[in-house]
Amino acid sequence: MAVDYHLHTYRCGHARGRMADYVRIARERGLREIGFADHIPIYFHAPEQRPSGLAMADEELPEYVAEVLALRADNPDLPIRLGIEADYIPGREPQLAVLLERHPFDYVLGSIHYLDGWGFDNPDFLDGYRGRDADVLYHRYFELLQAAARSGLFDSLAHPDLLKKFGCRPRSDITPLYRKTAAVIAAAGICIEVNTAGLWAPVGEIYPHPIFLRFCCGFGVPVTLGSDAHAPERVGSGLPEAIQLLKQAGYREIATFQRRRRTLIPLE
Numbered sequence: 001m002a003v004d005y006h007l008h009t010y011r012c013g014h015a016r017g018r019m020a021d022y023v024r025i026a027r028e029r030g031l032r033e034i035g036f037a038d039h040i041p042i043y044f045h046a047p048e049q050r051p052s053g054l055a056m057a058d059e060e061l062p063e064y065v066a067e068v069l070a071l072r073a074d075n076p077d078l079p080i081r082l083g084i085e086a087d088y089i090p091g092r093e094p095q096l097a098v099l100l101e102r103h104p105f106d107y108v109l110g111s112i113h114y115l116d117g118w119g120f121d122n123p124d125f126l127d128g129y130r131g132r133d134a135d136v137l138y139h140r141y142f143e144l145l146q147a148a149a150r151s152g153l154f155d156s157l158a159h160p161d162l163l164k165k166f167g168c169r170p171r172s173d174i175t176p177l178y179r180k181t182a183a184v185i186a187a188a189g190i191c192i193e194v195n196t197a198g199l200w201a202p203v204g205e206i207y208p209h210p211i212f213l214r215f216c217c218g219f220g221v222p223v224t225l226g227s228d229a230h231a232p233e234r235v236g237s238g239l240p241e242a243i244q245l246l247k248q249a250g251y252r253e254i255a256t257f258q259r260r261r262r263t264l265i266p267l268e
């Protein structure tokens with residue numbers, strides 16, 4: 001009876017399937033609660049400068065909200081939350097805050113998908129790894145993750161070591177960076193997400209790294225759970241592995257949200 005708080009929709013341009021089918025699969029797999037968290041419009045670029053296929057358009061955001069609320073009304077026995085996945089871009093916090101105020105979100109996932117303008121998780125930009133030092137990238141990534149935590153904009157930090165997606169690994173021991181970042185997130189009072197999509201990425205691992213997860217547990221950082229499904233058949237996938245990883249890290253509870261208020265529930 002798991003919870004999946006990271007479901008996308010066709011509106012982002014790189015996911016597929018009807019939203020009702022995501023709900024149907026969630027039922028078939030016995031999930032106790034789900035949340036859609038599709039990519040927020042690329043608010044940090046002017047509309048005419050936005051690349052296609054990465055996120056919904058401005059005018060689709062109200063439609064997305066309305067469709068999640070309609071699915072909720074149609075499924076009174078399955079809690080369906082209204083989430084959103086929002087990019088953290090330093091310096092653009094006020095613009096994002098305005099956008100988040102406009103809709104009755106249950107929770108906001110904060111994501112680092114860009115390192116100083118480079119979309120490092122996009123398979124079209126793999127060239128960017130060439131000539132860049134992995135340790136420098138890791139330090140910049142976690143610096144941004146800490147800034148995202150401190151921004152006060154987010155309830156949970158999505159896939160919090162996404163930098164490993166294509167196999168980029170730190171050269172040196174970054175245990176102190178994991179520890180410091182976990183402490184900053186704990187002080188901010190927000191969650192991290194355990195995200196199973198890495199199992200199907202080249203890295204073949206859940207996000208985040210077990211050592212980072214253990215520090216988070218030690219500092220009392222709660223977790224949300226998500227598959228990052230971009231197709232209906234992916235809903236709930238990998239969650240048993242994620243639950244096992246959480247237990248090994250010391251977790252006994254996961255976080256759920258309603259109107260940005262957190263409730264912890266037993267892991268199983």
Ligand SMILES: [Zn+2]
Nearest residue numbers: 008012014039
């Ligand atoms: Zn996506």
Ligand SMILES: [Zn+2]
Nearest residue numbers: 085111158159
């Ligand atoms: Zn993401």
